[in-house]
Amino acid sequence: MTGSTTRTTAVHVRVPAKVNLELRVGPPRADGFHSLATIYQAVSLFDTVSVTPAEDWQITLSGRTTEGVPADAGNLAVRAAAALAEAAGIRQRAAIRLTKEIPVAGGMAGGSADAAGALVGCNRLWGLDWPLDRLASIAAELGSDIPFLLHGGTALGSGRGEQVVPVLAKGTYHWVFALADGGLSTPAVYAECDRLRAGTHVPEPRPSVGLLGALRSGDVLDVAECLGNDLEPAAISLAPKLGDVIEEGLSYGALAALVSGSGPTVAFLVAGREAAIDLSVALVSTGVVRDVRRATGPVPGAQLDGGAAS
Numbered sequence: 001m002t003g004s005t006t007r008t009t010a011v012h013v014r015v016p017a018k019v020n021l022e023l024r025v026g027p028p029r030a031d032g033f034h035s036l037a038t039i040y041q042a043v044s045l046f047d048t049v050s051v052t053p054a055e056d057w058q059i060t061l062s063g064r065t066t067e068g069v070p071a072d073a074g075n076l077a078v079r080a081a082a083a084l085a086e087a088a089g090i091r092q093r094a095a096i097r098l099t100k101e102i103p104v105a106g107g108m109a110g111g112s113a114d115a116a117g118a119l120v121g122c123n124r125l126w127g128l129d130w131p132l133d134r135l136a137s138i139a140a141e142l143g144s145d146i147p148f149l150l151h152g153g154t155a156l157g158s159g160r161g162e163q164v165v166p167v168l169a170k171g172t173y174h175w176v177f178a179l180a181d182g183g184l185s186t187p188a189v190y191a192e193c194d195r196l197r198a199g200t201h202v203p204e205p206r207p208s209v210g211l212l213g214a215l216r217s218g219d220v221l222d223v224a225e226c227l228g229n230d231l232e233p234a235a236i237s238l239a240p241k242l243g244d245v246i247e248e249g250l251s252y253g254a255l256a257a258l259v260s261g262s263g264p265t266v267a268f269l270v271a272g273r274e275a276a277i278d279l280s281v282a283l284v285s286t287g288v289v290r291d292v293r294r295a296t297g298p299v300p301g302a303q304l305d306g307g308a309a310s
């Protein structure tokens with residue numbers, strides 16, 4: 001218990017989505033997870049998490065993308081807030097409102113973003129004043145991507161993705177994200193990856209020296225050449241249309257394309273703002289995809305309204 005007092009007014013936190021510039025997947029571990037080496041980048045598609053004091057946990061949803069998001073205690077934002085209350089030994093509860101813009105089940109870590117936002121918001125609401133690293137240890141128990149979304153920027157993730165260290169990255173990267181009609185279940189994509197690789201030697205994952213060097217120099221063409229995702233064949237195997245979306249986007253001038261995380265969102269890296277608009281128009285007007293989002297990265301992780309995370 002801390003001596004701090006709970007605020008009575010709402011606390012608002014803006015949290016970004018992520019794209020994996022590189023996702024290397026090792027063999028399955030004894031605990032069922034896979035060891036990963038991944039380079040995350042936080043991008044400018046945001047959910048907003050608002051928290052206010054309440055007698056019991058409450059969750060309400062609004063925004064463009066709420067289909068399939070649980071509106072009960074199963075929501076990752078509620079679970080994160082409850083885990084923080086428990087770890088801090090306090091009895092406070094919160095009403096959590098999510099305004100969702102991040103595609104759901106799209107491989108952009110929307111649920112993890114909301115969990116990161118709930119941790120940062122409740123930390124402020126309850127006057128805990130815990131540093132980010134302490135919040136990150138709770139985050140890591142709840143989901144592999146959550147620690148990264150507390151920090152944001154561009155970072156190397158290891159372990160199952162929950163151990164993050166910042167990566168030196170120059171420049172701003174312009175992205176077009178092609179949204180798919182349905183979602184893909186992350187466990188199903190990993191299972192398909194294991195199935196496709198059965199009988200082959202899968203080495204321990206390592207980040208590519210080439211990508212780290214390209215990010216240091218800020219050369220977008222070099223970065224484009226080094227993007228890669230070991231889950232892509234599995235995502236395409238489960239959702240074959242993704243292969244067509246990738247080909248179409250490349251034919252319309254994207255510098256590179258890859259499935260975002262476990263998919264089914266496809267991420268296109270483009271040369272700049274104009275190229276992003278051109279590609280978006282081409283993909284939607286030709287009917288290749290139903291909807292797109294443009295974003296830039298890197299951006300910071302979970303931010304309190306009007307300032308930093310803690």
Ligand code: ATP
Nearest residue numbers: 075076104105106107108109110111112114186261
């Ligand atoms: P990741 O890339 O982290 O594997 P994702 O981006 O593919 O995840 P999410 O949008 O995080 O997928 O949603 C995955 C599932 O998590 C959803 O289908 C939903 O059932 C559940 N979920 C729980 N809480 C949330 C939340 N706050 N927002 C979105 N989904 C949530």
